[in-house]
Amino acid sequence: MTDTLLTISGLSAVSDRDGGSPILRDVSLTLNRGEVRGLVGESGAGKSTIAKALLGILPRTVRVTSGAIRFEDRDLLTMPARELRDVMGEDIALIPQDPQTALNPGRRIEAQLTDGLRMRRGMSKQAAHDKALALLAEVHIRDPERVLKAYPHELSGGMRQRVLIAAAFALDPKLVVADEPTTALDVTVQKQILRLIRGMQRQTGTGVIFVTHDLGVVAQICDSVTLLYAGKVIEQGSTADVLQNPKHIYTRALMAAGPRYDRPEAGLEPVPQAVFEQLRAEIGIK
Numbered sequence: 001m002t003d004t005l006l007t008i009s010g011l012s013a014v015s016d017r018d019g020g021s022p023i024l025r026d027v028s029l030t031l032n033r034g035e036v037r038g039l040v041g042e043s044g045a046g047k048s049t050i051a052k053a054l055l056g057i058l059p060r061t062v063r064v065t066s067g068a069i070r071f072e073d074r075d076l077l078t079m080p081a082r083e084l085r086d087v088m089g090e091d092i093a094l095i096p097q098d099p100q101t102a103l104n105p106g107r108r109i110e111a112q113l114t115d116g117l118r119m120r121r122g123m124s125k126q127a128a129h130d131k132a133l134a135l136l137a138e139v140h141i142r143d144p145e146r147v148l149k150a151y152p153h154e155l156s157g158g159m160r161q162r163v164l165i166a167a168a169f170a171l172d173p174k175l176v177v178a179d180e181p182t183t184a185l186d187v188t189v190q191k192q193i194l195r196l197i198r199g200m201q202r203q204t205g206t207g208v209i210f211v212t213h214d215l216g217v218v219a220q221i222c223d224s225v226t227l228l229y230a231g232k233v234i235e236q237g238s239t240a241d242v243l244q245n246p247k248h249i250y251t252r253a254l255m256a257a258g259p260r261y262d263r264p265e266a267g268l269e270p271v272p273q274a275v276f277e278q279l280r281a282e283i284g285i286k
């Protein structure tokens with residue numbers, strides 16, 4: 001029996017906004033149940049496009065030209081809209097990038113955490129309240145009664161992100177897409193949030209696609225990693241293999257540039273121009 005949860009095969013997409021230029025080029029990857037896979041690459045590599053495809057929210061201006069996204073035994077790309085609505089939020093959930101904007105500022109946390117439980121699970125108000133309390137306790141929020149009554153602006157960024165993690169795991173999803181969930185947080189809080197996501201994921205056996213710019217985050221939280229450039233998979237494998245024994249010159253150059261290769265620290269080498277030239281030649285772009 002296989003424990004594959006997700007298989008993306010030969011996924012290609014173009015941007016109708018930019019005159020049909022390729023965004024994804026024959027992307028293939030798999031995710032097992034309980035696995036955390038990092039999607040890494042610099043801005044424009046196609047990470048968010050893959051995340052959006054998994055969540056069924058590709059913009060109209062992005063057109064899939066070939067490939068399939070098998071989730072369990074169904075193809076997310078050809079699934080009827082009704083079925084897709086059932087899968088999204090229930091089997092597949094999102095931890096968004098910016099806890100500031102992801103919560104509705106005009107509604108109390110309780111309403112935002114219990115909507116899904118009431119609508120999708122048919123829970124009574126009381127049962128949903130109790131479940132929301134339990135979820136907040138699981139994400140290590142002290143005084144969950146007070147937090148349930150609060151509006152988002154009354155909470156810190158880290159607290160809001162904990163609430164969003166609780167919301168993502170509320171319906172026991174099989175797949176969680178985490179879209180740079182710590183980018184907006186300061187470094188200490190980032191570490192706590194990463195540990196929390198890892199803990200929740202281990203406890204529930206959920207598969208996670210973790211979008212990040214940060215190889216340090218990959219090392220900390222991901223079992224496997226897929227590195228993209230210009231919509232193409234450049235290297236992928238277990239985190240240990242890729243980070244300890246990188247095969248592609250681009251992977252090696254990124255590692256030399258430090259965990260935040262997009263913002264090299266003083267003294268570290270930015271990715272040399274020659275590496276980009278080699279990459280572009282390999283991919284066949286100018």
Ligand SMILES: Nc1ncnc2c1ncn2[C@@H]1O[C@H](COP(=O)(O)OP(=O)(O)OP(=O)(O)O)[C@@H](O)[C@H]1O
Pocket residue numbers: 014015016017018023041042043044045046047048049050059061062
């Ligand atoms: N709404 C859209 N319509 C058409 N093309 C888009 C749209 N959004 C993004 N693109 C294009 O898709 C390509 C990949 O962008 P994507 O956002 O997936 O990259 P990314 O790796 O997630 O980058 P970032 O780290 O900046 O979020 C880019 O060339 C971008 O111009």
